[in-house]
Amino acid sequence: xxxxxxxxxxxxxxxxxxxxxxxxxxxxxxxxxxxxxxxxxxxxxxxxxxxxxxxxxxxxxxxxxxxxxxxxxxxxxxxxxxxxxxxxxxxxxxxxxxxxxxxxxxxxxxxxxxxxxxxxxxxxxxxxxxxxxxxxxxxxxxxxxxxxxxxxxxxxxxxxxxxxxxxxxxxxxxxxxxxxxxxxxxxxxxxxxxxxxxxxxxxxxxxxxxxxxxxxxxxxxxxxxxxxxxxxxxxxxxxxxxxxxxxxxxxxxxxxxxxxxxxxxxxxxxxxxxxxxxxxxxxxxxxxxxxxxxxxxxxxxxxxxxxxxxxxxxxxxxxxxxxxxxxxxxxxxxxxxxxxxxxxxxxxxxxxxxxxxxxxxxxxxxxxxxxxxxxxxxxxxxxxxxxxxxxxxxxxxxxxxxxxxxxxxxxxxxxxxxxxxxxxxxxxxxxxxxxxxxxxxxxxxxxxxxxxxxxxxxxxxxxxxxxxxx
Ligand code: FAD
Ligand code: NAD
Numbered sequence: 001x002x003x004x005x006x007x008x009x010x011x012x013x014x015x016x017x018x019x020x021x022x023x024x025x026x027x028x029x030x031x032x033x034x035x036x037x038x039x040x041x042x043x044x045x046x047x048x049x050x051x052x053x054x055x056x057x058x059x060x061x062x063x064x065x066x067x068x069x070x071x072x073x074x075x076x077x078x079x080x081x082x083x084x085x086x087x088x089x090x091x092x093x094x095x096x097x098x099x100x101x102x103x104x105x106x107x108x109x110x111x112x113x114x115x116x117x118x119x120x121x122x123x124x125x126x127x128x129x130x131x132x133x134x135x136x137x138x139x140x141x142x143x144x145x146x147x148x149x150x151x152x153x154x155x156x157x158x159x160x161x162x163x164x165x166x167x168x169x170x171x172x173x174x175x176x177x178x179x180x181x182x183x184x185x186x187x188x189x190x191x192x193x194x195x196x197x198x199x200x201x202x203x204x205x206x207x208x209x210x211x212x213x214x215x216x217x218x219x220x221x222x223x224x225x226x227x228x229x230x231x232x233x234x235x236x237x238x239x240x241x242x243x244x245x246x247x248x249x250x251x252x253x254x255x256x257x258x259x260x261x262x263x264x265x266x267x268x269x270x271x272x273x274x275x276x277x278x279x280x281x282x283x284x285x286x287x288x289x290x291x292x293x294x295x296x297x298x299x300x301x302x303x304x305x306x307x308x309x310x311x312x313x314x315x316x317x318x319x320x321x322x323x324x325x326x327x328x329x330x331x332x333x334x335x336x337x338x339x340x341x342x343x344x345x346x347x348x349x350x351x352x353x354x355x356x357x358x359x360x361x362x363x364x365x366x367x368x369x370x371x372x373x374x375x376x377x378x379x380x381x382x383x384x385x386x387x388x389x390x391x392x393x394x395x396x397x398x399x400x401x402x403x404x405x406x407x408x409x410x411x412x413x414x415x416x417x418x419x420x421x422x423x424x425x426x427x428x429x430x431x432x433x434x435x436x437x438x439x440x441x442x443x444x445x446x447x448x449x450x451x452x453x454x455x456x457x458x459x460x461x462x463x464x465x466x467x468x469x470x
Contacts, residue, residue: 006137010034012334013129013141015121015279018046019320020311021147022105023327028145029112031335036139037109038131042118044105047149047312048320049098051168056191058093059171060351063198064415067353071390084199090173123280126306130280143306143334146286146294147327148279150272150312155183155241163246164266167192176200177264181253183241185212188269190224190352193232196267202233204263206255208270210238213350217363219377220356220413223393227353274313291315298340300330308334322346345409345428349418354394357421360409360428361399374402376434376458380414383453384445391415396450398424398434398458405434405462407455416447423451434458 014025017039028035037044048054069079109116119133129139152166160166165174167188178201182193185207197203205228207214212228212235213221228235236255243254244266254260274292281288285304287295293315300308308330311323325343332339347359366373380386380394394414400407410424427437437455442448 006135008036008137008139009141010036010139011142012036012145012331013038013121013139013143014145014147015039015129016046016147016149016311016313017041017044017116018147018149018311018323019048020149020313020323020327021046021145022109023324024145024147024308024310024331025114025327026108026112027328027331028334029114031331031337033331033335035113036115036117038117038119038121038129038139040118040120040133042116043102044109044116045098045102046147048323049101049105051171053320054098054101055093055171056167056188056195057351058097059089059173059195060191060353062089063195064353066198074390084176086173086176093171093173120278122278123284123307126284126304141306143308145300145327145330145334146276146279146302146307146309146313147311147323148275148313149323150318151275152268153271153273155244155268155270158241158244158268160268161246163251163264164244164268167267167269170196170267174265178202179204179263179265181206181241181251181261181263181266182269183266184269184271185209185235185237186214186269186271187350189267190228190350192267192269193228194352197231203231204234204236204261205232206236206239206241208238208240212237213356215364216350216356216358217397217411219363219395219397220358220411223354223395223413224350224352224356226393272312272318274315276313298342299333300326300341301333317346317348319346319348343429345425347421347425349421351418354391354414355417356411356413357417358409358411359421359425360407362409362411363397363399365409366399372402373408374400374458374461376400376454376461378450378454378457380447380450383447383450385447385449386414388445389415394447394450396420396454398437398451398454400434400458400462402462405458407432407434407437410451410454412450414447420447420451423448434462 011033012028012035014021014037017037022044025037119131176199180201182189182205239256245252276292286302294309310326312318329341345359349357377397381392386392399409407427412420434455442452
């Protein structure tokens with residue numbers, strides 16, 4: 001028998017070991033199903049652990065510490081200019097953060113009896129997979145879960161290269177370029193632009209639309225836009241790259257509305273594309289749209305009864321926590337549970353400084369769908385905790401149904417917004433009323449009081465004041 005003849009029979013074959021894939025596999029194994037994960041890299045973690053959420057947040061933490069060290073000058077404490085050594089910084093990110101977490105995931109897989117097979121998986125019909133790579137083999141499955149994630153979108157006509165980076169290369173921190181062009185004012189452009197600008201690059205950002213983070217409520221974006229204006233060298237909104245020519249030592253870039261400018265490196269972050277090409281889906285009944293997105297229902301079922309799909313490959317929002325929840329749902333549905341991805345709130349967090357976070361209905365969505373809502377904003381200028389942090393520029397808002405007071409959405413901008421949004425997500429998910437949040441005791445002085453304060457103003461707005469002495 002040659003290696004390629006090896007056939008494994010399993011209950012569940014998961015393709016892709018990112019947050020969607022490993023969450024699905026761990027849950028399936030927990031529910032007693034024999035499960036394998038096939039990943040091209042033979043390791044768990046996916047884009048999130050190796051080239052996304054985790055390394056970017058490690059670097060953003062360092063940027064935040066540097067920013068704080070600079071800010072304490074205002075109160076009379078001076079550290080002097082930072083001396084940056086890239087090698088230890090890179091080693092800390094890779095060895096102490098990413099590798100440590102990867103070991104943890106590998107340990108969980110071992111304990112749950114989930115085998116991780118290295119190689120590229122290609123479907124050969126609705127019940128079989130071929131694994132290509134060093135140890136080619138066939139897998140016959142009762143169910144498969146596709147969790148192959150996404151990859152960076154290209155700028156039309158522009159090739160990647162040593163000086164034209166995607167986010168993966170930028171996170172490797174090849175150096176701190178003197179002049180960095182960031183194309184795209186979304187999550188990655190703002191997060192990684194912040195890292196590089198704090199480490200010392202002169203960052204120019206080009207964004208196609210007329211504002212940063214298109215789609216996010218403007219009152220949340222404003223405080224970040226002010227910070228970015230001060231931190232970056234230039235922000236060009238409503239513009240795009242017309243031509244780009246990389247030479248051995250720099251990149252000449254023509255930006256719409258301005259002439260040709262030289263940069264040392266360019267980071268392209270104009271969105272991500274579902275990764276479904278080359279999977280052999282034409283041998284199955286799985287349906288894929290023109291952007292490669294796999295169509296699923298609320299149980300993560302594709303149009304092929306034995307194949308499920310979760311995570312970025314199923315489209316927006318391309319966020320790790322959505323992938324993880326979908327992964328659990330897919331495994332539970334396969335195991336016969338009445339599970340569904342019926343979540344109302346998928347929180348989103350941009351980990352800049354200030355952070356921006358939102359969940360549920362946004363004001364923009366409400367306007368676009370003509371849905372009547374009541375909105376209450378609590379400005380952090382009135383927060384004791386924000387004052388002690390020297391960060392009174394934040395804002396917490398709640399969006400509620402005007403008749404029932406049910407909390408439909410929330411938005412926060414300020415340091416720690418990513419943590420604060422959890423309470424709002426719980427409120428939206430559990431159909432809490434503004435009254436519930438207003439009456440819950442929040443510890444003082446904390447930023448979480450801003451949620452309670454916003455709920456209290458919502459109540460004033462929702463109810464006529466009770467007449468006294470009547
Ligand atoms: P992925 O994590 O992309 O994993 C897919 C896996 O499938 C990969 O390991 C790949 O090797 C494997 N694979 C693909 N094709 C095959 C095949 N044919 N055979 C075998 N294996 C295959 N999200 C957040 O929620 N918070 C953040 O802070 C955040 N920060 C980010 C920062 C950056 C720079 C980037 C790029 C993304 C960030 N994201 C963040 C998004 C997050 O990384 C993704 O939403 C998440 O990783 C999606 O998980 P997934 O399981 O769908 O796929
Ligand atoms: P994005 O969709 O967040 O932002 C892309 C930006 O590029 C948009 O503002 C868009 O208008 C702009 N753009 C598009 N074409 C352009 C062009 N030709 N010239 C200039 N600007 C152009 O995408 P991203 O920043 O690449 O991130 C990809 C995805 O990864 C995100 O949507 C998100 O799902 C995920 N992510 C999440 C986090 C997080 O949760 N904190 C962090 C990073 C990435």
